[in-house]
Amino acid sequence: MPELPEVEVICQGLRPHLVGRVVIDVQASGKPLRHLAPLAAMQEMLGGKRVKTVSRRAKYLLIAFDDETLLIIHLGMTGNVGLFSQTAPVKVHDHVRWQLENGYELRLHDSRRFGGVWLLSAEQAEARESGFFAATGLEPFSLGCTPAHLMSLAAKRNQPVKTFLMDGKAVAGIGNIYANEALFAAGIHPARPASTLRKRDWQQLLFLIRSILSQAICCGGSTISDFINASGESGYFQMNFQVYNRKGGPCSRCGAAIEKIVITGRATYFCPRCQKESKAHPVHI
DNA sequence: CAAGTTACCTGACGGC
DNA sequence: TGCCGTCAGGTAACTT
Structure with missing residues:
Protein backbone atom coordinates (compact mmCIF):
# COMPACT_ATOMS: atom_id res chain seq x y z
CA MET A 1 0.00 0.00 0.00
CA PRO A 2 1.93 2.86 1.30
CA GLU A 3 4.55 4.83 -0.52
CA LEU A 4 5.91 8.17 0.64
CA PRO A 5 2.67 10.17 0.15
CA GLU A 6 0.50 7.67 2.01
CA VAL A 7 2.88 7.51 4.98
CA GLU A 8 3.09 11.32 5.00
CA VAL A 9 -0.71 11.63 5.04
CA ILE A 10 -0.94 9.19 7.94
CA CYS A 11 1.83 11.06 9.75
CA GLN A 12 0.09 14.42 9.36
CA GLY A 13 -3.22 12.92 10.42
CA LEU A 14 -1.84 11.31 13.57
CA ARG A 15 0.36 14.18 14.72
CA PRO A 16 -2.26 16.50 16.31
CA HIS A 17 -3.93 13.59 18.12
CA LEU A 18 -0.77 11.81 19.27
CA VAL A 19 1.67 14.53 20.35
CA GLY A 20 1.42 15.06 24.10
CA ARG A 21 -0.34 11.76 24.77
CA VAL A 22 1.13 9.21 27.20
CA VAL A 23 1.47 5.48 26.48
CA ILE A 24 0.23 3.39 29.39
CA ASP A 25 0.46 -0.14 27.94
CA VAL A 26 1.11 -2.13 24.75
CA GLN A 27 -0.75 -5.20 23.47
CA ALA A 28 0.10 -7.53 20.57
CA SER A 29 -1.75 -10.26 18.66
CA GLY A 30 1.17 -12.66 18.99
CA LYS A 31 1.44 -13.08 15.21
CA PRO A 32 4.89 -12.39 13.76
CA LEU A 33 5.55 -9.37 11.56
CA ARG A 34 8.57 -8.93 9.28
CA HIS A 35 10.11 -7.39 12.37
CA LEU A 36 8.48 -6.86 15.76
CA ALA A 37 10.15 -5.25 18.75
CA PRO A 38 9.59 -7.53 21.77
CA LEU A 39 6.33 -6.71 23.54
CA ALA A 40 7.99 -6.66 26.97
CA ALA A 41 10.60 -4.18 25.74
CA MET A 42 7.89 -1.88 24.35
CA GLN A 43 5.91 -2.05 27.58
CA GLU A 44 8.98 -1.26 29.63
CA MET A 45 10.52 1.40 27.38
CA LEU A 46 7.29 3.19 26.38
CA GLY A 47 5.09 2.81 29.47
CA GLY A 48 4.56 6.24 31.06
CA LYS A 49 6.35 8.04 28.22
CA ARG A 50 4.85 11.07 26.47
CA VAL A 51 4.84 11.45 22.67
CA LYS A 52 7.03 14.36 21.63
CA THR A 53 7.02 14.28 17.81
CA VAL A 54 5.49 12.32 14.93
CA SER A 55 7.44 12.34 11.68
CA ARG A 56 8.36 10.33 8.59
CA ARG A 57 11.58 9.03 7.02
CA ALA A 58 11.31 7.16 3.69
CA LYS A 59 8.25 4.92 4.16
CA TYR A 60 8.75 4.68 7.92
CA LEU A 61 6.62 6.45 10.55
CA LEU A 62 8.68 7.79 13.46
CA ILE A 63 7.16 8.39 16.90
CA ALA A 64 9.61 10.03 19.31
CA PHE A 65 9.02 10.18 23.06
CA ASP A 66 10.04 12.81 25.61
CA ASP A 67 13.15 10.83 26.59
CA GLU A 68 14.07 10.49 22.86
CA THR A 69 13.16 6.80 22.72
CA LEU A 70 12.01 6.20 19.13
CA LEU A 71 9.24 3.93 17.91
CA ILE A 72 9.52 3.10 14.18
CA ILE A 73 6.60 1.65 12.22
CA HIS A 74 6.71 0.34 8.64
CA LEU A 75 3.44 -0.54 6.92
CA ASN A 80 -2.31 0.82 8.31
CA VAL A 81 -2.29 2.68 11.60
CA GLY A 82 -5.08 4.65 13.22
CA LEU A 83 -6.43 5.81 16.56
CA PHE A 84 -9.38 3.94 18.04
CA SER A 85 -11.26 3.89 21.33
CA GLN A 86 -9.90 1.13 23.57
CA THR A 87 -13.48 -0.18 23.72
CA ALA A 88 -13.79 -0.54 19.92
CA PRO A 89 -13.82 -4.20 18.78
CA VAL A 90 -10.34 -5.47 17.90
CA LYS A 91 -10.16 -6.67 14.28
CA VAL A 92 -8.53 -9.86 13.04
CA HIS A 93 -5.34 -8.25 11.73
CA ASP A 94 -4.84 -5.65 14.48
CA HIS A 95 -1.35 -6.81 15.49
CA VAL A 96 -0.09 -4.12 17.86
CA ARG A 97 -2.05 -1.69 20.07
CA TRP A 98 -0.37 1.14 21.93
CA GLN A 99 -2.79 2.22 24.65
CA LEU A 100 -2.92 5.87 25.69
CA GLU A 101 -3.91 7.60 28.91
CA ASN A 102 -6.98 9.21 27.30
CA GLY A 103 -8.90 6.00 26.50
CA TYR A 104 -7.70 5.77 22.92
CA GLU A 105 -5.08 3.49 21.38
CA LEU A 106 -2.93 3.47 18.24
CA ARG A 107 -3.56 0.28 16.28
CA LEU A 108 -1.37 -1.33 13.61
CA HIS A 109 -3.55 -3.33 11.25
CA ASP A 110 -1.71 -5.43 8.63
CA SER A 111 -3.24 -8.49 6.94
CA ARG A 112 -0.12 -9.64 5.09
CA ARG A 113 2.23 -8.84 7.99
CA PHE A 114 4.98 -7.46 5.76
CA GLY A 115 5.12 -4.45 8.06
CA GLY A 116 7.48 -3.98 10.98
CA VAL A 117 7.90 -2.32 14.36
CA TRP A 118 11.25 -1.31 15.83
CA LEU A 119 12.19 0.35 19.08
CA LEU A 120 15.34 2.49 19.29
CA SER A 121 16.97 3.74 22.47
CA ALA A 122 17.71 7.47 22.74
CA GLU A 123 21.31 6.74 21.72
CA GLN A 124 20.27 4.66 18.70
CA ALA A 125 17.70 7.29 17.75
CA GLU A 126 20.30 10.06 17.93
CA ALA A 127 22.55 8.13 15.54
CA ARG A 128 19.75 6.78 13.36
CA GLU A 129 21.04 8.22 10.08
CA SER A 130 24.30 6.30 10.50
CA GLY A 131 22.54 3.33 12.13
CA PHE A 132 18.98 2.27 11.38
CA PHE A 133 18.78 4.39 8.21
CA ALA A 134 22.40 3.95 7.13
CA ALA A 135 21.37 2.20 3.92
CA THR A 136 18.41 4.48 3.20
CA GLY A 137 18.67 6.98 0.36
CA LEU A 138 18.03 10.70 0.51
CA GLU A 139 14.55 12.11 0.89
CA PRO A 140 13.37 13.29 -2.54
CA PHE A 141 12.45 16.71 -1.08
CA SER A 142 15.75 17.22 0.72
CA LEU A 143 18.21 19.89 -0.42
CA GLY A 144 20.93 17.28 -0.92
CA CYS A 145 18.79 15.35 -3.36
CA THR A 146 19.86 17.05 -6.58
CA PRO A 147 19.84 16.01 -10.25
CA ALA A 148 23.63 15.72 -10.05
CA HIS A 149 23.39 13.46 -7.00
CA LEU A 150 20.94 11.11 -8.72
CA MET A 151 22.96 11.11 -11.92
CA SER A 152 26.15 10.19 -10.09
CA LEU A 153 24.40 7.34 -8.26
CA ALA A 154 22.86 6.11 -11.52
CA ALA A 155 26.15 6.28 -13.39
CA LYS A 156 27.22 2.98 -11.79
CA ARG A 157 23.97 1.23 -12.63
CA ASN A 158 22.94 -0.64 -15.73
CA GLN A 159 19.54 -1.33 -14.24
CA PRO A 160 16.30 0.14 -15.64
CA VAL A 161 15.60 3.68 -14.45
CA LYS A 162 12.32 2.51 -12.92
CA THR A 163 14.14 -0.07 -10.77
CA PHE A 164 16.62 2.63 -9.75
CA LEU A 165 13.81 5.00 -8.66
CA MET A 166 12.20 2.22 -6.60
CA ASP A 167 15.48 1.35 -4.86
CA GLY A 168 15.15 2.88 -1.41
CA LYS A 169 18.94 2.88 -1.06
CA ALA A 170 19.14 5.38 -3.94
CA VAL A 171 16.22 7.67 -3.22
CA ALA A 172 13.68 7.13 -0.45
CA GLY A 173 9.94 6.70 -0.60
CA ILE A 174 9.19 6.02 -4.28
CA GLY A 175 7.33 2.75 -4.86
CA ASN A 176 5.71 1.12 -7.85
CA ILE A 177 2.86 3.59 -8.36
CA TYR A 178 4.86 6.80 -8.23
CA ALA A 179 7.81 5.40 -10.21
CA ASN A 180 5.39 4.58 -13.04
CA GLU A 181 3.65 7.95 -12.85
CA ALA A 182 6.84 10.03 -12.65
CA LEU A 183 8.40 8.30 -15.66
CA PHE A 184 5.26 8.88 -17.72
CA ALA A 185 5.26 12.55 -16.78
CA ALA A 186 8.92 12.81 -17.79
CA GLY A 187 8.38 10.94 -21.06
CA ILE A 188 11.07 8.40 -20.13
CA HIS A 189 10.75 4.69 -20.95
CA PRO A 190 10.81 2.72 -17.67
CA ALA A 191 13.26 0.13 -19.04
CA ARG A 192 15.82 2.70 -20.14
CA PRO A 193 19.14 2.08 -18.34
CA ALA A 194 19.47 4.57 -15.48
CA SER A 195 23.03 5.38 -16.52
CA THR A 196 21.87 6.80 -19.88
CA LEU A 197 19.83 9.68 -18.47
CA ARG A 198 21.50 13.05 -18.98
CA LYS A 199 21.64 16.00 -16.60
CA ARG A 200 18.62 17.57 -18.28
CA ASP A 201 16.64 14.31 -17.92
CA TRP A 202 17.42 14.16 -14.19
CA GLN A 203 16.45 17.81 -13.74
CA GLN A 204 13.07 17.18 -15.30
CA LEU A 205 12.54 13.81 -13.65
CA LEU A 206 13.35 15.07 -10.14
CA PHE A 207 11.10 18.10 -10.63
CA LEU A 208 8.25 15.81 -11.72
CA ILE A 209 8.84 13.30 -8.89
CA ARG A 210 8.53 16.14 -6.39
CA SER A 211 5.50 17.55 -8.17
CA ILE A 212 3.65 14.21 -8.27
CA LEU A 213 4.50 13.27 -4.69
CA SER A 214 3.28 16.71 -3.55
CA GLN A 215 0.04 16.41 -5.48
CA ALA A 216 -0.55 12.94 -4.04
CA ILE A 217 -0.02 14.19 -0.48
CA CYS A 218 -2.47 17.04 -1.12
CA CYS A 219 -5.02 14.47 -2.42
CA GLY A 220 -4.68 12.41 0.75
CA GLY A 221 -2.65 9.67 -0.95
CA SER A 222 -3.75 6.89 -3.30
CA THR A 223 -6.34 4.30 -2.35
CA ILE A 224 -5.90 1.06 -4.29
CA SER A 225 -7.90 -1.31 -2.16
CA ASP A 226 -7.37 -0.78 1.51
CA PHE A 227 -5.48 2.43 2.14
CA ILE A 228 -7.14 4.75 4.63
CA ASN A 229 -5.59 7.63 6.52
CA ALA A 230 -5.36 7.93 10.28
CA SER A 231 -9.00 9.11 10.39
CA GLY A 232 -10.24 6.16 8.34
CA GLU A 233 -10.71 8.19 5.14
CA SER A 234 -9.64 7.17 1.64
CA GLY A 235 -7.20 9.13 -0.51
CA TYR A 236 -8.07 10.43 -3.95
CA PHE A 237 -4.82 10.53 -5.95
CA GLN A 238 -5.77 7.33 -7.79
CA MET A 239 -8.21 9.52 -9.73
CA ASN A 240 -5.10 11.14 -11.21
CA PHE A 241 -3.27 7.97 -12.29
CA GLN A 242 -2.10 8.44 -15.87
CA VAL A 243 -0.63 4.96 -16.40
CA TYR A 244 -0.68 2.85 -13.19
CA ASN A 245 -3.23 0.03 -13.48
CA ARG A 246 -4.48 1.45 -16.80
CA LYS A 247 -3.37 -1.30 -19.24
CA GLY A 248 -5.16 -0.86 -22.58
CA GLY A 249 -6.61 2.50 -21.60
CA PRO A 250 -5.95 5.61 -23.69
CA CYS A 251 -2.90 7.74 -22.95
CA SER A 252 -4.16 11.09 -21.68
CA ARG A 253 -1.61 12.85 -23.89
CA CYS A 254 -1.66 11.00 -27.23
CA GLY A 255 -4.46 8.44 -27.01
CA ALA A 256 -2.25 5.38 -27.59
CA ALA A 257 -3.07 2.28 -25.53
CA ILE A 258 -1.15 2.06 -22.25
CA GLU A 259 1.04 -1.05 -22.17
CA LYS A 260 1.91 -3.30 -19.25
CA ILE A 261 5.25 -5.08 -18.97
CA VAL A 262 7.20 -6.63 -16.10
CA ILE A 263 10.44 -5.00 -14.95
CA THR A 264 12.40 -6.58 -12.11
CA GLY A 265 9.33 -8.59 -11.21
CA ARG A 266 7.02 -5.60 -10.88
CA ALA A 267 4.07 -4.52 -13.02
CA THR A 268 5.13 -1.57 -15.15
CA TYR A 269 2.79 0.69 -17.14
CA PHE A 270 3.79 3.16 -19.82
CA CYS A 271 2.70 4.86 -23.03
CA PRO A 272 4.60 3.31 -25.97
CA ARG A 273 4.35 6.56 -27.93
CA CYS A 274 5.16 9.16 -25.24
CA GLN A 275 7.88 7.10 -23.54
CA LYS A 276 10.37 6.01 -26.19
CA GLU A 277 13.43 3.98 -25.25
CA SER A 278 15.94 6.58 -26.28
CA LYS A 279 14.54 10.03 -25.74
CA ALA A 280 12.90 11.94 -22.90
CA HIS A 281 9.94 14.13 -23.82
CA PRO A 282 8.40 15.56 -20.69
CA VAL A 283 4.62 15.49 -20.73
CA HIS A 284 3.02 18.79 -19.85
CA ILE A 285 1.02 18.28 -16.64
C1' DC B 1 29.36 -7.00 -6.68
C1' DA B 2 25.45 -5.74 -9.47
C1' DA B 3 21.12 -7.41 -10.68
C1' DG B 4 17.59 -10.77 -11.03
C1' DT B 5 14.62 -14.14 -8.26
C1' DT B 6 12.38 -15.90 -4.29
C1' DA B 7 10.28 -15.63 0.10
C1' DC B 8 7.53 -13.65 3.46
C1' DC B 9 1.68 -13.53 4.08
C1' DT B 10 -3.44 -12.79 3.25
C1' DG B 11 -7.20 -11.50 0.37
C1' DA B 12 -9.45 -10.22 -3.95
C1' DC B 13 -10.57 -11.48 -8.38
C1' DG B 14 -11.28 -14.06 -12.77
C1' DG B 15 -11.87 -18.40 -15.14
C1' DC B 16 -13.91 -22.70 -15.18
C1' DT C 1 -21.27 -22.08 -5.49
C1' DG C 2 -16.60 -23.08 -4.98
C1' DC C 3 -11.98 -24.32 -6.27
C1' DC C 4 -7.69 -22.86 -8.25
C1' DG C 5 -4.31 -19.89 -10.18
C1' DT C 6 -2.70 -15.20 -10.33
C1' DC C 7 -1.72 -10.91 -8.59
C1' DA C 8 -1.05 -6.98 -5.14
C1' DG C 9 1.29 -0.57 -2.74
C1' DG C 10 7.59 -3.52 0.17
C1' DT C 11 11.85 -5.30 1.65
C1' DA C 12 15.60 -8.47 2.31
C1' DA C 13 17.74 -12.80 1.76
C1' DC C 14 19.02 -15.53 -1.66
C1' DT C 15 21.20 -16.94 -6.30
C1' DT C 16 23.59 -16.04 -10.55
Missing part, protein backbone atom coordinates in the same frame (compact mmCIF):
# COMPACT_ATOMS: atom_id res chain seq x y z
CA GLY A 76 4.68 -3.06 4.34
CA MET A 77 2.15 -3.65 1.56
CA THR A 78 -1.10 -3.74 3.51
CA GLY A 79 -0.34 -2.03 6.82
Whole structure:
Protein backbone atom coordinates (compact mmCIF):
# COMPACT_ATOMS: atom_id res chain seq x y z
CA MET A 1 0.00 0.00 0.00
CA PRO A 2 1.93 2.86 1.30
CA GLU A 3 4.55 4.83 -0.52
CA LEU A 4 5.91 8.17 0.64
CA PRO A 5 2.67 10.17 0.15
CA GLU A 6 0.50 7.67 2.01
CA VAL A 7 2.88 7.51 4.98
CA GLU A 8 3.09 11.32 5.00
CA VAL A 9 -0.71 11.63 5.04
CA ILE A 10 -0.94 9.19 7.94
CA CYS A 11 1.83 11.06 9.75
CA GLN A 12 0.09 14.42 9.36
CA GLY A 13 -3.22 12.92 10.42
CA LEU A 14 -1.84 11.31 13.57
CA ARG A 15 0.36 14.18 14.72
CA PRO A 16 -2.26 16.50 16.31
CA HIS A 17 -3.93 13.59 18.12
CA LEU A 18 -0.77 11.81 19.27
CA VAL A 19 1.67 14.53 20.35
CA GLY A 20 1.42 15.06 24.10
CA ARG A 21 -0.34 11.76 24.77
CA VAL A 22 1.13 9.21 27.20
CA VAL A 23 1.47 5.48 26.48
CA ILE A 24 0.23 3.39 29.39
CA ASP A 25 0.46 -0.14 27.94
CA VAL A 26 1.11 -2.13 24.75
CA GLN A 27 -0.75 -5.20 23.47
CA ALA A 28 0.10 -7.53 20.57
CA SER A 29 -1.75 -10.26 18.66
CA GLY A 30 1.17 -12.66 18.99
CA LYS A 31 1.44 -13.08 15.21
CA PRO A 32 4.89 -12.39 13.76
CA LEU A 33 5.55 -9.37 11.56
CA ARG A 34 8.57 -8.93 9.28
CA HIS A 35 10.11 -7.39 12.37
CA LEU A 36 8.48 -6.86 15.76
CA ALA A 37 10.15 -5.25 18.75
CA PRO A 38 9.59 -7.53 21.77
CA LEU A 39 6.33 -6.71 23.54
CA ALA A 40 7.99 -6.66 26.97
CA ALA A 41 10.60 -4.18 25.74
CA MET A 42 7.89 -1.88 24.35
CA GLN A 43 5.91 -2.05 27.58
CA GLU A 44 8.98 -1.26 29.63
CA MET A 45 10.52 1.40 27.38
CA LEU A 46 7.29 3.19 26.38
CA GLY A 47 5.09 2.81 29.47
CA GLY A 48 4.56 6.24 31.06
CA LYS A 49 6.35 8.04 28.22
CA ARG A 50 4.85 11.07 26.47
CA VAL A 51 4.84 11.45 22.67
CA LYS A 52 7.03 14.36 21.63
CA THR A 53 7.02 14.28 17.81
CA VAL A 54 5.49 12.32 14.93
CA SER A 55 7.44 12.34 11.68
CA ARG A 56 8.36 10.33 8.59
CA ARG A 57 11.58 9.03 7.02
CA ALA A 58 11.31 7.16 3.69
CA LYS A 59 8.25 4.92 4.16
CA TYR A 60 8.75 4.68 7.92
CA LEU A 61 6.62 6.45 10.55
CA LEU A 62 8.68 7.79 13.46
CA ILE A 63 7.16 8.39 16.90
CA ALA A 64 9.61 10.03 19.31
CA PHE A 65 9.02 10.18 23.06
CA ASP A 66 10.04 12.81 25.61
CA ASP A 67 13.15 10.83 26.59
CA GLU A 68 14.07 10.49 22.86
CA THR A 69 13.16 6.80 22.72
CA LEU A 70 12.01 6.20 19.13
CA LEU A 71 9.24 3.93 17.91
CA ILE A 72 9.52 3.10 14.18
CA ILE A 73 6.60 1.65 12.22
CA HIS A 74 6.71 0.34 8.64
CA LEU A 75 3.44 -0.54 6.92
CA GLY A 76 4.68 -3.06 4.34
CA MET A 77 2.15 -3.65 1.56
CA THR A 78 -1.10 -3.74 3.51
CA GLY A 79 -0.34 -2.03 6.82
CA ASN A 80 -2.31 0.82 8.31
CA VAL A 81 -2.29 2.68 11.60
CA GLY A 82 -5.08 4.65 13.22
CA LEU A 83 -6.43 5.81 16.56
CA PHE A 84 -9.38 3.94 18.04
CA SER A 85 -11.26 3.89 21.33
CA GLN A 86 -9.90 1.13 23.57
CA THR A 87 -13.48 -0.18 23.72
CA ALA A 88 -13.79 -0.54 19.92
CA PRO A 89 -13.82 -4.20 18.78
CA VAL A 90 -10.34 -5.47 17.90
CA LYS A 91 -10.16 -6.67 14.28
CA VAL A 92 -8.53 -9.86 13.04
CA HIS A 93 -5.34 -8.25 11.73
CA ASP A 94 -4.84 -5.65 14.48
CA HIS A 95 -1.35 -6.81 15.49
CA VAL A 96 -0.09 -4.12 17.86
CA ARG A 97 -2.05 -1.69 20.07
CA TRP A 98 -0.37 1.14 21.93
CA GLN A 99 -2.79 2.22 24.65
CA LEU A 100 -2.92 5.87 25.69
CA GLU A 101 -3.91 7.60 28.91
CA ASN A 102 -6.98 9.21 27.30
CA GLY A 103 -8.90 6.00 26.50
CA TYR A 104 -7.70 5.77 22.92
CA GLU A 105 -5.08 3.49 21.38
CA LEU A 106 -2.93 3.47 18.24
CA ARG A 107 -3.56 0.28 16.28
CA LEU A 108 -1.37 -1.33 13.61
CA HIS A 109 -3.55 -3.33 11.25
CA ASP A 110 -1.71 -5.43 8.63
CA SER A 111 -3.24 -8.49 6.94
CA ARG A 112 -0.12 -9.64 5.09
CA ARG A 113 2.23 -8.84 7.99
CA PHE A 114 4.98 -7.46 5.76
CA GLY A 115 5.12 -4.45 8.06
CA GLY A 116 7.48 -3.98 10.98
CA VAL A 117 7.90 -2.32 14.36
CA TRP A 118 11.25 -1.31 15.83
CA LEU A 119 12.19 0.35 19.08
CA LEU A 120 15.34 2.49 19.29
CA SER A 121 16.97 3.74 22.47
CA ALA A 122 17.71 7.47 22.74
CA GLU A 123 21.31 6.74 21.72
CA GLN A 124 20.27 4.66 18.70
CA ALA A 125 17.70 7.29 17.75
CA GLU A 126 20.30 10.06 17.93
CA ALA A 127 22.55 8.13 15.54
CA ARG A 128 19.75 6.78 13.36
CA GLU A 129 21.04 8.22 10.08
CA SER A 130 24.30 6.30 10.50
CA GLY A 131 22.54 3.33 12.13
CA PHE A 132 18.98 2.27 11.38
CA PHE A 133 18.78 4.39 8.21
CA ALA A 134 22.40 3.95 7.13
CA ALA A 135 21.37 2.20 3.92
CA THR A 136 18.41 4.48 3.20
CA GLY A 137 18.67 6.98 0.36
CA LEU A 138 18.03 10.70 0.51
CA GLU A 139 14.55 12.11 0.89
CA PRO A 140 13.37 13.29 -2.54
CA PHE A 141 12.45 16.71 -1.08
CA SER A 142 15.75 17.22 0.72
CA LEU A 143 18.21 19.89 -0.42
CA GLY A 144 20.93 17.28 -0.92
CA CYS A 145 18.79 15.35 -3.36
CA THR A 146 19.86 17.05 -6.58
CA PRO A 147 19.84 16.01 -10.25
CA ALA A 148 23.63 15.72 -10.05
CA HIS A 149 23.39 13.46 -7.00
CA LEU A 150 20.94 11.11 -8.72
CA MET A 151 22.96 11.11 -11.92
CA SER A 152 26.15 10.19 -10.09
CA LEU A 153 24.40 7.34 -8.26
CA ALA A 154 22.86 6.11 -11.52
CA ALA A 155 26.15 6.28 -13.39
CA LYS A 156 27.22 2.98 -11.79
CA ARG A 157 23.97 1.23 -12.63
CA ASN A 158 22.94 -0.64 -15.73
CA GLN A 159 19.54 -1.33 -14.24
CA PRO A 160 16.30 0.14 -15.64
CA VAL A 161 15.60 3.68 -14.45
CA LYS A 162 12.32 2.51 -12.92
CA THR A 163 14.14 -0.07 -10.77
CA PHE A 164 16.62 2.63 -9.75
CA LEU A 165 13.81 5.00 -8.66
CA MET A 166 12.20 2.22 -6.60
CA ASP A 167 15.48 1.35 -4.86
CA GLY A 168 15.15 2.88 -1.41
CA LYS A 169 18.94 2.88 -1.06
CA ALA A 170 19.14 5.38 -3.94
CA VAL A 171 16.22 7.67 -3.22
CA ALA A 172 13.68 7.13 -0.45
CA GLY A 173 9.94 6.70 -0.60
CA ILE A 174 9.19 6.02 -4.28
CA GLY A 175 7.33 2.75 -4.86
CA ASN A 176 5.71 1.12 -7.85
CA ILE A 177 2.86 3.59 -8.36
CA TYR A 178 4.86 6.80 -8.23
CA ALA A 179 7.81 5.40 -10.21
CA ASN A 180 5.39 4.58 -13.04
CA GLU A 181 3.65 7.95 -12.85
CA ALA A 182 6.84 10.03 -12.65
CA LEU A 183 8.40 8.30 -15.66
CA PHE A 184 5.26 8.88 -17.72
CA ALA A 185 5.26 12.55 -16.78
CA ALA A 186 8.92 12.81 -17.79
CA GLY A 187 8.38 10.94 -21.06
CA ILE A 188 11.07 8.40 -20.13
CA HIS A 189 10.75 4.69 -20.95
CA PRO A 190 10.81 2.72 -17.67
CA ALA A 191 13.26 0.13 -19.04
CA ARG A 192 15.82 2.70 -20.14
CA PRO A 193 19.14 2.08 -18.34
CA ALA A 194 19.47 4.57 -15.48
CA SER A 195 23.03 5.38 -16.52
CA THR A 196 21.87 6.80 -19.88
CA LEU A 197 19.83 9.68 -18.47
CA ARG A 198 21.50 13.05 -18.98
CA LYS A 199 21.64 16.00 -16.60
CA ARG A 200 18.62 17.57 -18.28
CA ASP A 201 16.64 14.31 -17.92
CA TRP A 202 17.42 14.16 -14.19
CA GLN A 203 16.45 17.81 -13.74
CA GLN A 204 13.07 17.18 -15.30
CA LEU A 205 12.54 13.81 -13.65
CA LEU A 206 13.35 15.07 -10.14
CA PHE A 207 11.10 18.10 -10.63
CA LEU A 208 8.25 15.81 -11.72
CA ILE A 209 8.84 13.30 -8.89
CA ARG A 210 8.53 16.14 -6.39
CA SER A 211 5.50 17.55 -8.17
CA ILE A 212 3.65 14.21 -8.27
CA LEU A 213 4.50 13.27 -4.69
CA SER A 214 3.28 16.71 -3.55
CA GLN A 215 0.04 16.41 -5.48
CA ALA A 216 -0.55 12.94 -4.04
CA ILE A 217 -0.02 14.19 -0.48
CA CYS A 218 -2.47 17.04 -1.12
CA CYS A 219 -5.02 14.47 -2.42
CA GLY A 220 -4.68 12.41 0.75
CA GLY A 221 -2.65 9.67 -0.95
CA SER A 222 -3.75 6.89 -3.30
CA THR A 223 -6.34 4.30 -2.35
CA ILE A 224 -5.90 1.06 -4.29
CA SER A 225 -7.90 -1.31 -2.16
CA ASP A 226 -7.37 -0.78 1.51
CA PHE A 227 -5.48 2.43 2.14
CA ILE A 228 -7.14 4.75 4.63
CA ASN A 229 -5.59 7.63 6.52
CA ALA A 230 -5.36 7.93 10.28
CA SER A 231 -9.00 9.11 10.39
CA GLY A 232 -10.24 6.16 8.34
CA GLU A 233 -10.71 8.19 5.14
CA SER A 234 -9.64 7.17 1.64
CA GLY A 235 -7.20 9.13 -0.51
CA TYR A 236 -8.07 10.43 -3.95
CA PHE A 237 -4.82 10.53 -5.95
CA GLN A 238 -5.77 7.33 -7.79
CA MET A 239 -8.21 9.52 -9.73
CA ASN A 240 -5.10 11.14 -11.21
CA PHE A 241 -3.27 7.97 -12.29
CA GLN A 242 -2.10 8.44 -15.87
CA VAL A 243 -0.63 4.96 -16.40
CA TYR A 244 -0.68 2.85 -13.19
CA ASN A 245 -3.23 0.03 -13.48
CA ARG A 246 -4.48 1.45 -16.80
CA LYS A 247 -3.37 -1.30 -19.24
CA GLY A 248 -5.16 -0.86 -22.58
CA GLY A 249 -6.61 2.50 -21.60
CA PRO A 250 -5.95 5.61 -23.69
CA CYS A 251 -2.90 7.74 -22.95
CA SER A 252 -4.16 11.09 -21.68
CA ARG A 253 -1.61 12.85 -23.89
CA CYS A 254 -1.66 11.00 -27.23
CA GLY A 255 -4.46 8.44 -27.01
CA ALA A 256 -2.25 5.38 -27.59
CA ALA A 257 -3.07 2.28 -25.53
CA ILE A 258 -1.15 2.06 -22.25
CA GLU A 259 1.04 -1.05 -22.17
CA LYS A 260 1.91 -3.30 -19.25
CA ILE A 261 5.25 -5.08 -18.97
CA VAL A 262 7.20 -6.63 -16.10
CA ILE A 263 10.44 -5.00 -14.95
CA THR A 264 12.40 -6.58 -12.11
CA GLY A 265 9.33 -8.59 -11.21
CA ARG A 266 7.02 -5.60 -10.88
CA ALA A 267 4.07 -4.52 -13.02
CA THR A 268 5.13 -1.57 -15.15
CA TYR A 269 2.79 0.69 -17.14
CA PHE A 270 3.79 3.16 -19.82
CA CYS A 271 2.70 4.86 -23.03
CA PRO A 272 4.60 3.31 -25.97
CA ARG A 273 4.35 6.56 -27.93
CA CYS A 274 5.16 9.16 -25.24
CA GLN A 275 7.88 7.10 -23.54
CA LYS A 276 10.37 6.01 -26.19
CA GLU A 277 13.43 3.98 -25.25
CA SER A 278 15.94 6.58 -26.28
CA LYS A 279 14.54 10.03 -25.74
CA ALA A 280 12.90 11.94 -22.90
CA HIS A 281 9.94 14.13 -23.82
CA PRO A 282 8.40 15.56 -20.69
CA VAL A 283 4.62 15.49 -20.73
CA HIS A 284 3.02 18.79 -19.85
CA ILE A 285 1.02 18.28 -16.64
C1' DC B 1 29.36 -7.00 -6.68
C1' DA B 2 25.45 -5.74 -9.47
C1' DA B 3 21.12 -7.41 -10.68
C1' DG B 4 17.59 -10.77 -11.03
C1' DT B 5 14.62 -14.14 -8.26
C1' DT B 6 12.38 -15.90 -4.29
C1' DA B 7 10.28 -15.63 0.10
C1' DC B 8 7.53 -13.65 3.46
C1' DC B 9 1.68 -13.53 4.08
C1' DT B 10 -3.44 -12.79 3.25
C1' DG B 11 -7.20 -11.50 0.37
C1' DA B 12 -9.45 -10.22 -3.95
C1' DC B 13 -10.57 -11.48 -8.38
C1' DG B 14 -11.28 -14.06 -12.77
C1' DG B 15 -11.87 -18.40 -15.14
C1' DC B 16 -13.91 -22.70 -15.18
C1' DT C 1 -21.27 -22.08 -5.49
C1' DG C 2 -16.60 -23.08 -4.98
C1' DC C 3 -11.98 -24.32 -6.27
C1' DC C 4 -7.69 -22.86 -8.25
C1' DG C 5 -4.31 -19.89 -10.18
C1' DT C 6 -2.70 -15.20 -10.33
C1' DC C 7 -1.72 -10.91 -8.59
C1' DA C 8 -1.05 -6.98 -5.14
C1' DG C 9 1.29 -0.57 -2.74
C1' DG C 10 7.59 -3.52 0.17
C1' DT C 11 11.85 -5.30 1.65
C1' DA C 12 15.60 -8.47 2.31
C1' DA C 13 17.74 -12.80 1.76
C1' DC C 14 19.02 -15.53 -1.66
C1' DT C 15 21.20 -16.94 -6.30
C1' DT C 16 23.59 -16.04 -10.55
